[in-house]
Amino acid sequence: MGPADSWYTNYKARLFAIACHFGYTTEEAEDIVHQFFLDLLQKNLSDAIKNPEAYLVTAFKRRLIDLHRAGKRKENVLDIENFYLPSAQDIIEQLETDEVLTNRIAEAYKKLPARYRQVIYMKYYQGYSTEKIVSLTGFTHQTVYNNLSKGIQHLRQHLKKERLLTKLAHFIFLPFI
């Protein structure tokens, strides 16, 4: 029994999806993932791996690059190398350290109409289920659902627009600095 067992249960789907993303068929992808975990079991894994999700994704990308080099090619090596899929822990660490990012989310949230903010606050800050929000607010299930869904949709739009503007700003100003 090693950590690899629980890793297999928790992350095999993710690695499988990554292989599919790079053009392998589902059968091929399944084989690659199985072989990858079999090889992992042979290894003396360090107990100090604190972020197994990130570790596995990186190791798996290397496996895909090796396969590519061995001639069973699918996709470009650079594409695989540049494919960045942050683990949940990476995301949280980024949120913790990157003030700008948190502020961007906060700005987008503040732009939402109050009816969207209310349900989003209840779901993500207070951790209430949709049913619970229905019983607390007295709105119908459909209303709560719509407000949540529209709220997220607007939030995404705000964030996208902003990302675009930032990129644009970099594009315009960078050459002059």
Added chain:
Amino acid sequence: MIYTVEELAINDSFIAWCTGQNEADISFWNDYLQQHPEQLLTLEEARKIVLGLTFMLQKKQHELSADSFQPKHGLYVVPGKTHTDPFTKEHPVKFPRRKKVWVAAAAVILLLGAGVGFLYQHPMHQNSAVTSAPAALSVPAPGDNIRSKNGEYKTLILADGTKVTLNAQSELSVSDGFGTKDRNVRLTGEGFFEVAHNRQLPFIVQVAKYKIKAVGTKFNVKAYSNDTYSETSLLEGKVQILVTNGGQDQVYKTLQVNQKFVLNDSTTAETTQPKKQEVVPLSYDDANQNIETAWVDHFLAFDNTSLAEIKNVLERKYNTAIVIANNDVAQYRYTASFQNENIDEVLKALQLSYPFSYKKDGTKIIITK
């Protein structure tokens, strides 16, 4: 069925998968990904939104809610009941605090070969059946007397709309003329007050040695009779500390936001003027969680706190008796925060940063060197 980003982000089971909370949800979404590998990036985006929103709302809770006059631009706060009530949460999606103690604890867990890889995946929820009883919501009438037992929290909505969260083993008495003649309450123990605004009738909390006067604000009062100190922490608005001198209330100190008034009790109850008092800044931990009011959100937070003080907090929260048999150990100081851990886990985590031993003797816990 194929889910869109929006559908995923608001799906309770998906949220549980993002925060690694529930085995059934985790395996459901892993299966979904296995069935629909092409949905990987959609899942990824939804996960970023869930984690991003959850994290942002927690980090900004003080900052955004501070602006009570422009509620439209602030963090949305639900009017009325139950909103900060930690026990009614069906899916606590809080991030586990990632403090030094936890890193150490996790290191040990890893060494034990338990295979628990990373902290946030540690299934915190499994201990959510904390020894405390669920919080009761009550609406006390003027003249009522509300008491919480050990291990019990209570959320009260007073007649004027003021919300009081009562910590374990505390008592709040509401004056007979509350809401009409005055807004006076008397507190023993600890309470977090979110006072409804009313300039005409100031809200006054009376504790053993002084009074706190507010018109509309948020503050925490800790005045347990078995603690050697009492403190009033101000989060929003303004409060005044009043002392009674010759039958007259006098303004003794006016607190600014993010300050607290600490009174180190001398045993003489007759002294009208507090002896060792000071006004100090509030403490925030690494995750910007306010230490003084952490208990309202069901966090246990200690900031350079002696084990003797921690003992009092643990006794109330976990409804147990703790004896520290060694004076040196009682003076050990700890900085740590916990959520949803049971008392064994708390003590074990503390042991890691400054070792001591403890054993359970019936209902008592005995701590030795």
